[in-house]
Amino acid sequence: MKLSKRDMILLAVIGAIAVLGGAYWFVVKPAKAELSAQKDELVVIQGETAGLRDTLSRLEATATGEGARVAERLRLAKAIPDSVETPGVVVQLQRLADRANVELTSIKTNTFTDYGAIRGTEFEVRVSGRFFDVDDFLYRLHRQVSVDERDRPVIGGRLFATTSVDLTLSQADTTGGGADDGDMVIGTVKVVAFSSVPGGVASSAAVAPGTPVAATTTTGGATPAPGTTTNEPTTAPAGGAQATATPSSGGTQ
Incomplete structure (x- = not known):
């Protein structure tokens, strides 16, 4: 097909x-x-x-x-360490004294008071030098921790709070005339160094008056070796730092 x-x-x-x-x-x-x-x-x-x-x-x-x-x-x-670190406090105070050209003659610890998780340990510091140099020492002490224009902390060392200042003319200047830049003064300054409470738990009360606390003392402007201590108790209120300055004769409060 x-x-x-x-x-x-x-x-x-x-x-x-x-x-x-x-x-x-x-x-x-x-x-x-x-x-x-x-x-x-x-x-x-x-x-x-x-x-x-x-x-x-x-x-x-x-x-x-x-x-x-x-x-x-x-x-x-750096401002608020975990412990008191007394040798570190001594070193920083000596450094401030050297920069202000004053002589740091002694440092003694008094009482401590706990504020929640922060402990404030009081130190009694004695310095000698010209009036404006001592004033510069107090200024540097105050400026260890400051706040910038943005309210941010500027930390240069330990956080100190000055609670009392007692200035007297040195014996060599008691017969002099008016006060001037060359007047030598002796200053007794009580400052509080802050640190964290050991273990994070605050004590129920401060150290009782007259209780010895480990103290570090330096004379002649030299920094003592860490760990050099004396047990010289000082009588201070148990409630913490002293807030009133004692007027001195012939000096500036």
């Missing part, structure tokens, strides 16, 4: 359609399914990546914040 030209065209068209259908069914459709699955997997991976990036950012922020907090604690510990 001889096929007509029309039949041959129909068979060719049918064959082409069969080839295209088979190619779509066995090639294109599986490829589309695989592509869709890969897209879904990519979405999942992108979600996991975003979660990991967020976790990493939070960990980096936490590490940076912890480092900043540790640095701030170390900086504040």
Whole structure:
């Protein structure tokens, strides 16, 4: 049977359609399914990546914040250390005296008082020198810790609080005329050095009056070796630091 030209065209068209259908069914459709699955997997991976990036950012922020907090604690510990550190107090007072050109003749400890988690230990300091040099010593003592224009603490050393100042003219100047820049004075200054309460628990009361506390004394302006102590008790109010300055004769209060 001889096929007509029309039949041959129909068979060719049918064959082409069969080839295209088979190619779509066995090639294109599986490829589309695989592509869709890969897209879904990519979405999942992108979600996991975003979660990991967020976790990493939070960990980096936490590490940076912890480092900043540790640095701030170390900086504040310079002003308020964990313990009284009497040798360190002596060294800083001697350094301030040297810079102010006055002679540090003695340092004695009195009582301590706890204010919550902060302990204030009172020291009685005696210095001698010209009036304005002693005044400079008191200024430097006050400026150990200050506040800048943004109310941020500027820490140069221990935090001291001056509670009383008693100035008297030295014996060599008692017969002189009026006060001038060359007048020699002897100053007795009571200062409180602050530190953390050991163990973080405040005592219920201050040391009783007359109870000896480890004291460090220096004479002649020389700094004593750390650990040099004397047990010279001084009578001071148990409630803490003395707040009233004692007027002196011939000197400046």
